[in-house]
Amino acid sequence: MAKIAVLGYGTVGSGVVEILDANAESISKKAGQPIEVKSVLDLRDFPGDPIQEKIVHDIDLVINDDEIDVVVEVMGGVEPAFTFVKRALEAGKSVCTSNKALVAAHGAELLAMAKERSLNFMFEASVGGGIPIIRPLNQALTADEITKITGIMNGTTNYILTKMSNDGSSYEEVLKEAQALGYAERNPEADVEGYDACRKIAILTSLADGRTVNFEEITTEGITKISNEDFAYARKLNSVIKLLATSYRKDGKVYAITAPFLIDTTHPLYNVNGVLNGIYVNGNMVGDVMFFGAGAGKLPTASAVVGDIIDCVKHKGTNVCVIWDDEKLELAPTRDEVRSFFVRVKGNASDTAMVKEQFGDVEIITVDGLDNEFGFITDRMTEEAFDKAASNVDMISRIRIDDTKLQ
Ligand SMILES: NC(=O)c1ccc[n+]([C@@H]2O[C@H](COP(=O)([O-])OP(=O)(O)OC[C@H]3O[C@@H](n4cnc5c(N)ncnc54)[C@H](OP(=O)(O)O)[C@@H]3O)[C@@H](O)[C@H]2O)c1
Numbered sequence: 001m002a003k004i005a006v007l008g009y010g011t012v013g014s015g016v017v018e019i020l021d022a023n024a025e026s027i028s029k030k031a032g033q034p035i036e037v038k039s040v041l042d043l044r045d046f047p048g049d050p051i052q053e054k055i056v057h058d059i060d061l062v063i064n065d066d067e068i069d070v071v072v073e074v075m076g077g078v079e080p081a082f083t084f085v086k087r088a089l090e091a092g093k094s095v096c097t098s099n100k101a102l103v104a105a106h107g108a109e110l111l112a113m114a115k116e117r118s119l120n121f122m123f124e125a126s127v128g129g130g131i132p133i134i135r136p137l138n139q140a141l142t143a144d145e146i147t148k149i150t151g152i153m154n155g156t157t158n159y160i161l162t163k164m165s166n167d168g169s170s171y172e173e174v175l176k177e178a179q180a181l182g183y184a185e186r187n188p189e190a191d192v193e194g195y196d197a198c199r200k201i202a203i204l205t206s207l208a209d210g211r212t213v214n215f216e217e218i219t220t221e222g223i224t225k226i227s228n229e230d231f232a233y234a235r236k237l238n239s240v241i242k243l244l245a246t247s248y249r250k251d252g253k254v255y256a257i258t259a260p261f262l263i264d265t266t267h268p269l270y271n272v273n274g275v276l277n278g279i280y281v282n283g284n285m286v287g288d289v290m291f292f293g294a295g296a297g298k299l300p301t302a303s304a305v306v307g308d309i310i311d312c313v314k315h316k317g318t319n320v321c322v323i324w325d326d327e328k329l330e331l332a333p334t335r336d337e338v339r340s341f342f343v344r345v346k347g348n349a350s351d352t353a354m355v356k357e358q359f360g361d362v363e364i365i366t367v368d369g370l371d372n373e374f375g376f377i378t379d380r381m382t383e384e385a386f387d388k389a390a391s392n393v394d395m396i397s398r399i400r401i402d403d404t405k406l407q
């Protein structure tokens, strides 16, 4: 019998307990022994909940319990999660977490601590909820040099963008729904301002490269400025607006960005809607690979955590090697990136001289009901050249265009 402790009995933590109970028999077969939740650390009591007798409020009761082999950190935030996880590893316990804030900030250090002690630090649920993406990068795709990762990596914002686009729902209303469904972060600013997706692409890029990406250096824009007018133009262009987190390697440099992008029907992520996430990976040998599934929510996320718990139990005494060290991976500047942009400007669609002077002979796009403005799509140009040209027109908004295609 393997005994574990769960830190945090919220959306994910309660899902972990539920799955270990519901699938106890098959999990026991796969792990080679039954897995029992010995204690659950939380700030609250849960009277009436079957877990109530296992609730503890003092982390020392977990750390000092020699029967506990695996600690599952699903509280969120960097502190005290970081301290608790370090203490668990120092006490000889493997750790599984869904906490991307923790992994993006301290992944390399915690992996090194686990390796030194023949333990494991696993974090499959930290990116893409229930979608397997960490293990594929660590194991199945290691023959390749990863040339590009681009994905919809935040369920909350994809849910919001899908509902706003398809049903015309208001931003505030759909954000509340996403919170009620357990998708959003405790402070949903992390979702809607793109910080959560930024941390996820930092984790994936660090795993793909083996060096650490500082997530704070990734250009990051959220979805809060996307308007119903933007969706109207997107529809006219047979396109949708998605929050993409992307990194790619070009001419020996690595670029990374998290921002809303306009994508058309030929894009591999065009049909990834609602809370679903989709992650496209290109390897220099395998070519294109796609990962798709529930990106957030109690049971999908907990499923990925329990997969890690089983792996930790199976590998007790053996470190499953993950190459991610603390050497810094320098990112190339966003201003050098080349792409097209969709732009909305103020003015009459018959008076486009200034736009054409700056951007060349672009095709003018108008939408019925949107007066005194028009849109256009630029040729491919650097971000720096775009910003310079855009400063000379009366721009309302711009959305980058991603033209990833399955090859
Ligand atoms: N929800 C998802 O779909 C999802 C998906 C993937 C990853 N994640 C990640 O998984 C983690 C947990 O998310 P969640 O949605 O399950 O959050 P949650 O519902 O807020 O649950 C967190 C739980 O931890 C407890 N907690 C917080 N600080 C604590 C402390 N210092 N000591 C003991 N207990 C503490 C909270 O108690 P109180 O409520 O009393 O504060 C709460 O019960 C986060 O890192 C999140 O980013 C979530």
Ligand SMILES: N[C@@H](CCO)C(=O)O
Pocket (backbone or CB within 6 Å): 126, 127, 128, 129, 153, 154, 155, 156, 157, 183, 184, 185, 191, 196, 295, 296, 297
């Ligand atoms: N808040 C996150 C949870 C899953 O990481 C999201 O919406 O994707």
